[in-house]
Amino acid sequence: MPDAAVAARSSEATNSGTTQQVDVAVVGAGFAGLYLLHRLRKAGFTTVVLEEAGDVGGTWYWNRYPGARCDIQTMDYSYTFDPELDREWTWSEKYATQPEILRYFGFVADRYDLRRDIRFNTRVKAANWDDTSERWQLTTDNGADVSCRYYIMATGCLSTPKPPEIDGVKDFKGEVYFTGRWPHDGVNLAGKRVAVIGTGSSGIQSIPLIAEQAAHLTVFQRTASFALPAHNGPSPDDRKTYFEADRAAYREQARWSLAGVPYPQEMAVSWQLSDAERRERFEKAWAAGDLVHILTQLWADQAADFDGNALIGKLIHEKIRAVVKDPETAAALSPHDHPFGSKRPCLDTNYYATYNRPNVTLVNLRQEPIKAITASGIVTDKRSVDLDVIVFATGFDAMTGAIMAVHPITGRAGKSLSSVWAQGPQTYLGLTVAGFPNLFMITGPGSPSVLSNMAVSIEQHVDWVVDRLAALRDAGFTTMEATETAQAGWAQHMADCSMLTLHRMANTWYTGANVPGKAQTLMPYNSGVGPYRGICNEVVSRGMLGFRLTGPNVAEQCNDGEVVRLQPDVRLVLGMLAEMNLPAIESMGAQGARDFLTEFNKGRPAGRPVGEVGSGALQGADGPLPYRLYRPATPGPHPIVVYFHGGGWVLGDEQSDDPFCRDICRRSGMIVVSVGYRHAPEHRFPAAAEDGYAATRWIAEHAADLGGRPGPVLVAGWSAGGNIAAVTCQLARDRGGPQIAGQLLVCPVTDSTFDRPSYVDNATGYFVTRSLMFWFWDIYCSPADRTDPRVSPLRGNLANLPPAFVATCEFDPLRDEGIAYAEALAAVGAPVEQLQARGHFHSSLMMVDVVITGVSARARMAEALRSFAGLPRKLEQIDQDTSPIAVNAAAG
Ligand code: N01
Secondary structure, eight states: OOGGGOOOOOGGGGEETTEEEEEEEEEOOSHHHHHHHHHHHHTTOOEEEEOSSSSSOTHHHHOOOTTOBOSSOTTTSSOOSOHHHHHHOOOSSSSOBHHHHHHHHHHHHHHTTOGGGEEOSOOEEEEEEETTTTEEEEEESSSOEEEEEEEEEOOOSSOSBOOOOOTTGGGOOSEEEEGGGOOTTOOOOTTOEEEEEOOSHHHHHHHHHHHHHSSEEEEEESSOOOEEEOOOSSOOHHHHHHHHHOHHHHHHHHHTSSSSSOOOOOOOOGGGSOHHHHHHHHHHHHHHTOHHHHHHSSOTTTTTOHHHHHHHHHHHHHHHHHHOSSHHHHHHHSOOSSOBTTBOOEEESSHHHHTTSTTEEEEETTTSOEEEEOSSEEEESSOEEEOSEEEEOOOBOTTTIIIIISSOEEOGGGOBHHHHTTTSOOOBTTTBOTTOTTEEESSOBTBSGGGSOHHHHHHHHHHHHHHHHHHHHHHTOOEEEEOHHHHHHHHHHHHHHHTTSGGGGSOSTTTTTTSTTOOOOOOSOOSOHHHHHHHHHHHHHTTSTTEEEEETTEEEEEOOSOSOOSOHHHHHHHHHHHHHTOOOGGGSHHHHHHHHHHHHHHTSOOOOOOSEEEEEEEEETTEEEEEEEEEOSSOSOBOEEEEEOOSTTTSOOTTTTHHHHHHHHHHHTSEEEEEOOOOTTTSOTTHHHHHHHHHHHHHHHTTTTTTBOSSOEEEEEETHHHHHHHHHHHHHHHTTOOOEEEEEEESOOOOSOOOSHHHHHTSSSSSSOHHHHHHHHHHHOOGGGTTSTTTOGGGSOOTTOOOEEEEEEEEOTTHHHHHHHHHHHHHTTOOEEEEEEEEEETTGGGOTTTSGGGHHHHHHHHHHHHHHTTSOSOOTTOHHHHSTTOOOOSBO
C-alpha cells in the first residue's frame, strides 16, 4: 500500500468541548513536524500539529531573504523514508532556492494529505504536565486548547531570531528587516542606501543580491566567516551517478556517516601529505563547492588538530586575497580568530567579489564598533552612515530559543524548563529531559542536528521517537521519562565529545556565545550521526536504558544507567576492533602475535615529525640491544628519557610505540631513547628487567655522546614497559646508580595478583583481557618468581625512589595495581602524581592521533617529565593543549 493511502483516525474525531484531545501534539510544521505527523498517523496515534506560520515549511517559510538557499546539496536534503516520494521529486539545482524548497514541502504535505491535521496560525502559549491525568495541557492563542499524552517539539534549531542588541533601533526612521522574518511579498531595495549587519550564512547569501539592487550597500561585519563558492548549477555528475547507482545504499550510508552525507572517512593526516598534495586536495574541495566535502575530506586531522586546521585557514585566506582587490578589505574579510569549521562556514555565490563593487563598503566592527543606531543611520566610532534600510542578518537564539523561550514548559512538580536549563540545556540523547515525562524534542540540544545533514538527523529522531511510543503503547506503558543518571551521563558524554573537535575554540551560536547572557556549552552532538544512531539503538537493545516507564496496569520499569561510559573515540576504536572479529592474541603463539602486531601497526597514523630519529645499539645485560632515538627540533643538549615499550614482555620492539615516543619528545622537548629489550619466551624473567636496568645505566653513561644533557636520566614505559621502568628505579637505587630524576609509568604492571576489582570488571571487552595477561605472565615468568620485586615492584622496597607520574585507565585490568603502586609510593613519601583516565582502556593513551581525548593526559605526562628534569612544566610550542579552553578531559 503506498504511504499516501495511509490515514489514521483524524484528531478532530476526538475533539471534545473546548479542549482538543489527541494522543500527540507536535509543535512545528517544518521538515520534522511533517514527517512526525505522517509517521504518527501510520502508527495509529491521533495527532495535531500546531504551527505559528500560515503554511508548512518551518524555517523555509520564514527565511525568504534574497539568495536564501540550501547549503547541503538538495539531493541529500530530502526525505528518504518513502522511495516513491524520493523518485517523484527531482530538484532543479544542486542547491535549491527557498521557493523551490517550500514547494517541496507543499508537495509532501499534499501527497500525504497532512494539512488536515495542522492548525496554522496557532501558537502554543504554555505547556503544563498534569501528573494526575498523565497528559500535557497546552494553551494556544488561536482556537481550542489541547490535551495530549505526548508533546513533541519539532521547532527547529534556528527559528527564533535574536534581538538586535544595538541601541537606538527603535529611533531609526527608515525600514528595518530581519533575514529570518523576511516579508512575503519581497522588499524593493532599488536605489536605496542599505546596511546589512551580520556576515553569517544569511548575510553572505543575501549581500551579493542586495548589492545588485541597492544604490549603496554598507556591510557591518563583526566576525569574518569562512565562505566557499557554491558553484551552483545542476547536481554534479559524480554525486548523481553515485546516488543513482543504488539509491537505497546511498541513503543507508548517509545514515551511518559522520555528517549525514555519504563521504568516506579520510585517513591521511596533514603531516603525511606534502604541500603540493595538500594544495591539490584543497583545490579539489574548493572547486567542488560542497561544505561537507571541505569539512571532512581534506585530511583526517582537520577538525581535531589546531595545526592541521590552520593549514586550511591559510589556503582560504589566499583565495580571498586573490578575489578582493583592496588588500585592507581582503584582510578584514579573512577570519583569523577561529579555526575553520569551528564556526559554521558558509556557501556563497559571488560574496567576496561583491566587495570589488564601487557601491559596496565593508565596515570592520572590530576596529570601529557600532555606537548607536540613530534616526538617520548607523554611527560607529569612526563614521556615520546615512541609510534608508537596515537589514539584520544577526542570527538566532539557536537550539534552545524555540524550545525554551517561546512558551513556558512546566514539567513534573511545577518545574519549568527554563529554570532547569538556566545553566545550559540538559537532555538525554538530545531527545528528552528528566522531569518532563512524555516530552520529546526533534534535533534538540545534545543531538547531532546542526552539525549534520538535518534531513538525516530528523528522520532518525522521528523514527526513534515514534517507534518508542508505539512499543510503549503495545506494552501498556503510558509515560516515559529520562532518569537523572542517564541525563548526567549524557552531559558527561557531550563534554567528552566536545574535546574531540575545535568547535569549543570559537564564539558561535553552536555554543550559545552569540546571545548575551546565554549559558555557554557546545549544544549539538559533534561525534557524528552514525555513532549517535548506534547509541540510540543501544538504548533500546539494553532495555530502554536510562528511562523510567510507567503504566496503569503494568509494573514500573527502570533500567537505570549511562549509555556511554567510554570516551567517544575509545568507543569507536573498540567498536572497530570488535567488528574486525580478530582472533585472541593469546591464540596466535608468540611469533604469530608479533607478526600480527607488526601488520596491525602499519594501519595506524604515522607519528608526527620530530627533529631527528636515529637508531643504534647499546649494551644490555647480556649483549647489545637495539635502540631508537627521538631528538627534538630545538637546540640541545636535552635531558634524556629512557623508554620501555609495552607488549607483555613478549611483543613489541623499540619501534612499536613510535607515535607515543614522538609525541612525548615533541611535548616534553626531551630526547627519548626507546630500548629494544629482550623478550620471552626466548628470554624469560629476569631478562627484560635486567636489560632495562643495564640500558638505563649505559644511556646515562653515554648521555653526552647521544647529544643529551649529562646527569640524571628519566625513565618511562607503558604496560610491561612501565613495569620495567618501575623496576629500573628500584635497581638503580640499590645498585649505586645511575641517577634517575623521575619515572613515568603508564598503565604499568606492578603486581602478580589478579583479583583486584579492575581485573574482574574489565576481564573482557577492552582488548587487553585477563586471559591475555595470564598468557603474558605464563610466558615471561614462572609462578615461583612472581613475587620477586623485579617483576612485581609493588612488593619491593619503595623508599627513596625518584618522583613518579602514574597514569591508569578506567577500563583496564591493570588499573588497580597501577593505582596501588602510586598510593604505595605516596605512602612512603615519594612525590607522586596520579592520573586516572576516565573512559579510557589500556591502549588509549598510546593511540596518538587516534584517541584524541588522550591528548590532555599526554600533555600532563610531558609536563611531569619536564618538572622531574627541573624544567618549567609547560613547553610553549604545543599551542592546542595550552589553550585556556582545553580542559583536562582524560583525567578523572
Ligand atoms: O546567523 P549567524 P545566520 N552586532 O549567527 C553578527 C543556518 N543558515 O542567520 O559572529 C554586530 O551565523 C554575527 O557576528 P558574530 C546556518 O546553519 C543556513 O547568518 O556574533 N554583528 C554574525 O556575523 C547558519 O550558520 C542557510 O561576531 C552582530 C551574524 O551577525 C545559521 O543558520 C542560510 C550582532 C550572524 O550570523 C545562522 O546563520 C542561512 C551585533 N549585535 C542560515 N549580532 C543555508 O544556506 C550578531 N551579529 C541553508
